[in-house]
Amino acid sequence: MISKIINELNRGKKFLSFAFLKVLGEGVFYIIPLIIAKYIASEEFGQFSLVQMVIMILVTVAIISSQTPFIVHANKETIKNGKINKAASIQFILLVISLVIGTSILFLFKNYFISFTGINPNLFFFIF
Numbered sequence: 001m002i003s004k005i006i007n008e009l010n011r012g013k014k015f016l017s018f019a020f021l022k023v024l025g026e027g028v029f030y031i032i033p034l035i036i037a038k039y040i041a042s043e044e045f046g047q048f049s050l051v052q053m054v055i056m057i058l059v060t061v062a063i064i065s066s067q068t069p070f071i072v073h074a075n076k077e078t079i080k081n082g083k084i085n086k087a088a089s090i091q092f093i094l095l096v097i098s099l100v101i102g103t104s105i106l107f108l109f110k111n112y113f114i115s116f117t118g119i120n121p122n123l124f125f126f127i128f
Contacts, residue, residue, distance in 0.1 A: 033045075033048070033049070033052075036048060043118075046118075047117050047118050047119050050116065050117040050118070051117050051119060051127060054113065054116075054117070055127065058102045058105070058106075062098030062099075062101070062102050063094075063095060063098055066091065066094050070087055070090075070091045073086075073087045073090075074087040074088070106127070110124060
């Protein structure tokens with residue numbers, strides 16, 4: 001019985017490592033705002049949260065939306081060629097295009113963004 005459990009754990013070592021890193025990343029993502037909230041005023045924390053929300057929306061639309069198709073095409077390419085060169089290149093190109101478009105949108109609507117979040121215009125640079 002114990003040997004069967006050990007065999008299953010050994011077979012799932014990569015999955016467990018990935019799951020641990022994912023949980024650690026999520027934990028850090030939720031703990032950092034709590035630490036920040038302890039040291040800054042509530043108005044500044046509200047501004048921080050708004051900025052973080054806007055950035056996460058841009059990241060979700062620009063980058064995370066293409067992750068599932070990337071995984072599917074990378075798996076197909078791995079089966080076919082043993083490499084993911086094309087899929088990785090396309091994902092990199094999409095990342096660069098998303099960064100350019102996202103940066104352009106933020107700079108184009110800079111004044112609206114600053115008035116919406118209430119941040120100091122000098123802090124706008126640090127958003128990047």
